Amino acid sequence: MSTKRRKVRRGRPLKASSPPDMQQRILDAAEDHFSRHGFWGVTVREVAQEAKVDTALLHYYFDTKRGLFDAVFERRAEIINKERIESIDAYVKEAGSAITVEGVIDAFLQPILRRAATGDQHWHNYFALIAQVNNTPAWGGETMGRTFDPVIHHLIDALRKALPDVSEQELYWSYHFLSGALTLTLSQTGRIDRLSEGLCKSSDFTAIAQRMAPFIASGFERLCKPQTAAKRKKS
Amino acid sequence: MSTKRRKVRRGRPLKASSPPDMQQRILDAAEDHFSRHGFWGVTVREVAQEAKVDTALLHYYFDTKRGLFDAVFERRAEIINKERIESIDAYVKEAGSAITVEGVIDAFLQPILRRAATGDQHWHNYFALIAQVNNTPAWGGETMGRTFDPVIHHLIDALRKALPDVSEQELYWSYHFLSGALTLTLSQTGRIDRLSEGLCKSSDFTAIAQRMAPFIASGFERLCKPQTAAKRKKS
DNA sequence: ACAATTATTCATCACATGATGAATAGAATG
DNA sequence: CATTCTATTCATCATGTGATGAATAATTGT
Numbered sequence: 001m002s003t004k005r006r007k008v009r010r011g012r013p014l015k016a017s018s019p020p021d022m023q024q025r026i027l028d029a030a031e032d033h034f035s036r037h038g039f040w041g042v043t044v045r046e047v048a049q050e051a052k053v054d055t056a057l058l059h060y061y062f063d064t065k066r067g068l069f070d071a072v073f074e075r076r077a078e079i080i081n082k083e084r085i086e087s088i089d090a091y092v093k094e095a096g097s098a099i100t101v102e103g104v105i106d107a108f109l110q111p112i113l114r115r116a117a118t119g120d121q122h123w124h125n126y127f128a129l130i131a132q133v134n135n136t137p138a139w140g141g142e143t144m145g146r147t148f149d150p151v152i153h154h155l156i157d158a159l160r161k162a163l164p165d166v167s168e169q170e171l172y173w174s175y176h177f178l179s180g181a182l183t184l185t186l187s188q189t190g191r192i193d194r195l196s197e198g199l200c201k202s203s204d205f206t207a208i209a210q211r212m213a214p215f216i217a218s219g220f221e222r223l224c225k226p227q228t229a230a231k232r233k234k235s
Numbered sequence: 236m237s238t239k240r241r242k243v244r245r246g247r248p249l250k251a252s253s254p255p256d257m258q259q260r261i262l263d264a265a266e267d268h269f270s271r272h273g274f275w276g277v278t279v280r281e282v283a284q285e286a287k288v289d290t291a292l293l294h295y296y297f298d299t300k301r302g303l304f305d306a307v308f309e310r311r312a313e314i315i316n317k318e319r320i321e322s323i324d325a326y327v328k329e330a331g332s333a334i335t336v337e338g339v340i341d342a343f344l345q346p347i348l349r350r351a352a353t354g355d356q357h358w359h360n361y362f363a364l365i366a367q368v369n370n371t372p373a374w375g376g377e378t379m380g381r382t383f384d385p386v387i388h389h390l391i392d393a394l395r396k397a398l399p400d401v402s403e404q405e406l407y408w409s410y411h412f413l414s415g416a417l418t419l420t421l422s423q424t425g426r427i428d429r430l431s432e433g434l435c436k437s438s439d440f441t442a443i444a445q446r447m448a449p450f451i452a453s454g455f456e457r458l459c460k461p462q463t464a465a466k467r468k469k470s
Numbered sequence: 471a472c473a474a475t476t477a478t479t480c481a482t483c484a485c486a487t488g489a490t491g492a493a494t495a496g497a498a499t500g
Numbered sequence: 501c502a503t504t505c506t507a508t509t510c511a512t513c514a515t516g517t518g519a520t521g522a523a524t525a526a527t528t529g530t
Binding site: 035036037104131139152169172175177178179182183184185187190191195196199202207215217221222223 | 367371414
């Protein structure tokens with residue numbers, strides 16, 4: 001029990017330890033936790049512990065817990081947004097006048113579903129995070145809008161080309177349903193696994209990629225092409 | 236500064252205060268908070284304060300915070316589940332051999348959308364709560380399944396009648412998309428308001444009720460009726 | 471070589487958290 | 501009317517919380 005001063009390792013670390021980069025390590029750990037439990041379900045200590053750093057470092061880089069969360073949310077948003085715009089533009093150019101609703105929607109979904117299909121855990125977590133945010137009444141709409149609305153307007157512009165004289169309202173409502181379907185898909189709760197008794201798997205993004213665009217495109221056409229509404233229920 | 240013992244009001248209250256019933260008041264307050272911020276975003280103190288009771292009472296009735304959450308979640312589930320089953324059964328009986336996919340889905344959606352359309356704040360909060368849970372990766376799938384799967388199987392049974400020889404997988408995936416669209420609708424984040432610059436409103440359940448069943452039914456038919464897939468993309 | 475800057479850990483603060491045992495007043499029971 | 505039961509509040513506990521200032525070592529700039 002002597003008062004020996006244990007020599008502690010403090011201050012800047014040796015160069016060797018940086019490669020994965022502390023900031024990235026913190027962001028990865030935060031992404032992992034936030035995606036599973038949401039903003040309030042995570043403590044900065046948990047994140048710091050997983051990243052193997054002191055909580056003070058986390059505040060040093062990201063100021064507040066909220067700052068960390070926003071940094072996580074925006075990190076991959078830019079990447080995916082760029083990919084989605086490129087994908088849509090490529091399809092529109094390639095299809096020319098033969099543009100279809102299903103083609104546009106497929107082009108919009110591809111970047112996300114492809115990334116999800118690789119099984120990369122980081123992207124996986126990130127998508128689940130989007131799902132959480134999109135269903136957070138308090139501030140989800142604002143955050144989602146700020147981050148993704150430009151791309152969505154790009155999508156809607158492309159859809160207008162495939163649907164001449166379409167009503168704006170129908171277009172937005174249709175996107176709303178698309179957004180919901182996509183969000184639940186990305187949140188990966190495993191519910192459909194249980195419901196279907198193993199017949200369908202939340203993680204089977206190949207199956208999803210095959211079905212989602214046709215399903216959604218069909219809904220769009222039904223809502224946005226009045227003439228298709230011929231077989232209206234008569235009762 | 237005398238040591239006068241301030242006479243505090245303790246013990247069982249006068250009868251007059253019970254009418255709204257303490258348990259109900261706590262559940263209402265909890266519903267309000269949980270729906271907005273999720274399980275981790277709420278403290279028992281906040282709930283107790285809004286319900287104007289001591290936190291101890293809350294533990295007295297519901298044991299733990301989690302117990303309170305589950306009680307909130309289950310309270311209205313029974314009601315809505317019963318209504319949905321009755322609605323589906325009524326439609327199936329009424330339609331007879333003229334049963335349609337859109338009719339079944341409409342019957343399934345009606346009870347929820349009708350309640351949402353009244354603007355009742357309590358149901359409103361409850362639906363947002365469902366949305367939160369449905370997108371909680373950690374335990375959302377399990378909770379949702381336990382609470383709602385029986386009704387969903389009922390829905391799927393009815394859909395089978397409208398879609399003879401349908402593939403089970405297509406049926407479940409279609410429901411998955413339906414579930415996502417409905418969930419986002421109920422979560423009411425206001426995102427579509429911003430996106431459409433006020434043209435569409437999250438709270439406009441009349442508009443949703445008119446569009447959702449046709450949109451979703453069309454997707455179902457596209458996926459579940461192979462012969463409809465004639466106009467496959469050729470490129 | 472020295473000074474300034476940057477990245478990191480340590481120690482700690484003020485306050486919030488879920489939970490609980492004891493106290494107490496009214497209601498129910500006999 | 502005495503006893504037991506139920507519903508409620510009070511006071512408090514141990515732990516967890518986000519955050520921060522000081523210390524310190526490596527790096528960078530001069």
